[in-house]
Amino acid sequence: MKEFINNIHHINQDVLDEYINQWVYKKVSKKTLLTSAGQTERFIYFIVKGACKSYYLNNGKEHVMFFGYEPSFCGVIESFLTQTPSKYYLETISDCVFYRLPYSVHEEYLKKHREIERLFRISTEQFLVGIIERHHELMALSAKARFLNFMDRSPHLLRIASQKDIASYLRIDPTNFSKFMNSEQG
Template sequence: MKPTDLIELIESHQLIEKELIFERHTFLKTAGSSDTNIYFVEEGSLRVYVMDKNEERTIRFGYKKNILVSLDSFLTEKPSEFVIQALKKTRVKVIPKKRFMEFIHRDEANLKLWVKILEDLVIQQIEREKDLLIASPKERYERVLRRSPILFQEVSNRHIANYLRMTPETLSRLKKS
């Protein structure tokens, strides 16, 4: 299921509580806070990162027609070290956990949808871990370019390089080659 299919389903079941606008560089979630909302990005772009000593480590992006969530906090309802920050002015639709959980438990098809979403997230995480452990910078760049070409239009090279675990100069050289 594509994110656009999922959001149509969510909208048709009136799960969206509100719309929020975040100015550039503002935070949807800070480290040490809990956040059980699901965010559907209408416009703009976001990043999810954690701090490693004094360095930000970008782990995910969200841009138009993407869904973003602090999954550990969503599942446990406990504080998380994930930070969600707007990279540019961003408008999101907010789906509260309570409404979403009522929806997925309403019938078996909705529960199967939730399982599929979680399976997709696990597969994405496994691919990312493999990339970071064994793939060369060029292979990481090419895979992200194939999977998410729009990312390079929505997010600065500095943040993409951080996500790919390379310097902005290395990313620039790879883009030119």
């Protein structure tokens, strides 16, 4: 976690140690619902091992928005930051090991240490850039181009996430996704 944070923004080691000591270690099983739609996100997570997905339901069908995987921060970020009800779900897709930090402690450290505030400003900027890039990809690229970008960026998710979830994330019909997979392997 220290290395991950220092790659985003270097923080005084005493401050970083104090901050990291506030995070609580947790292990959960695959298919554990961490946050439900309508529930306010109370934690930010740092994934050490495993992966999760964020999704919303429309007529009972899951639509995957994001994957979070090691090593990274994860959570229903806008619900966490604004302390308002989430519009979607956060669920583990594998057994997970992570650390989590409650909102109140996070806020305390943002106010107490400018370095921590800067870390999360930079993290939020990176997250925003990623969302804009994803939006562009969904709107401007063909299904095949989205698939190929995914294969370049996150092929390891094929071992963790179902093809159905990945197809949903890429907004590709599962049958077409399967055809793309077969053409990649052939």
